Amino acid sequence: KGDAAAGEQKAAMCVACHGAAGKVSVPLYPNLAGQNEAYLEHSLQAYKKGGRSGGQAEIMKAYVSGLSDEDISNLAAYYAAMKP
């Protein structure tokens, strides 16, 4: 299970699209607040490993490329803990 406080430190690059409170500012993007932690971790890993293409997948791939497995786990905990 990830460390939400550590995840917050890595979330600065997420807020432009996913919002400071995990609610999107852009209609095509998903809200993250309160999303299931295991799913968030899975989807970030999927972007990192090339399991998603099309739409904004290339952008997400670029963003997550510099994240460690621990960073991903912490980010998942951070957004899962937010009130939806």
Place this chain on the structure above:
Amino acid sequence: KGDAAAGEQKAAMCVACHGAAGKVSVPLYPNLAGQNEAYLEHSLQAYKKGGRSGGQAEIMKAYVSGLSDEDISNLAAYYAAMKP
């Protein structure tokens, strides 16, 4: 914009994993309740068109293969309208 009432008629196959109230019963799956409509539509289309692989993507692909563009639009409206 989709028709939420029509979407509800197509959602019977979704509830086993995504829950009757759009909240997951299985940790690896995403909650759908209150998710952004445009994103839900995009992601269902991505599964249908092969833009996602790995994890449960093959399962989702099988489920959405029988859905029309209108069905997908309606399902997106249905889940987006649910309280998260």
